[in-house]
Amino acid sequence: MNLRSFQLSDVHEVTSIWKMTASKEREEQTLQVLAKQLAYDRDLVLVAEKDGMVVGAIVGTIEKDTGYLYCLAVHPMFQGQGVGRELTILLEDRIRSKGVERIQVMVDEGTEKLAPFYHHLGYPQVSSSILKKNWLFQLQDAVSTT
Template sequence: MRLSDQDAVIALWKAAGVYREWNDPVRDIEKALEGAHSTILVGELDGAIVASIMCGEDGHRGWFYYVSTHPEHQGKGLGKAISKAAEDWLRARGIWKVQLLVRSDNTQATSFYEAQGYKDTRSVCFQKVIDPV
């Protein structure tokens, strides 16, 4: 992703339903693109951004965020392709494990990831906001 793609990527996140009003997407994009340990990959079709994934790594685990495919293009393999590209990005950095969070009521996403070989770890995620926007 290039910074000039920001508006298109945020529009995709909103259309795909991965945007949440309590997250600042501009801040998330800037942070993801500022260093070598994270990136945002995009998939384009006829010049339009139709898929994206934010990925990062901490030296041990990789993480996926904002995994999205435009609703008009879901079911065409784009989500699988962008996830594979992010796995390859992590693998090239020596990362052998990737994790992601799925809201418990998102059965469509759960089914998608299970079909890709992801397993529910039955873990509980805790969060604390230490620097509110």
């Protein structure tokens, strides 16, 4: 599997994966997050390829001292094969390389099914909308989003 930064030529394959894994409303929100992040820092938008086919994507961003993971999606035929885990780990590494130690995962109505996956990766559930991981291994107060 090849993990790399998103390229504009990936947009159709990534959009296709989001259509298979998200609601129409969530897909539109994801495209907005993608466009915003690509304009800001394209190093935090990643895709996974297998045999030349894009099979997964994830979007990250940094605000102040916190990194956020959004929009993880893996093609249904490739789920359960480590694609999401590898994308998440690489994105975490890229966020940490920018000096950020605290990472949060945004989970909402369209992505709540990912909560057990992120919990398995070390993000204990702290609310119905955020999972949090602190690279300093210290518990911090839950951050509430409204």
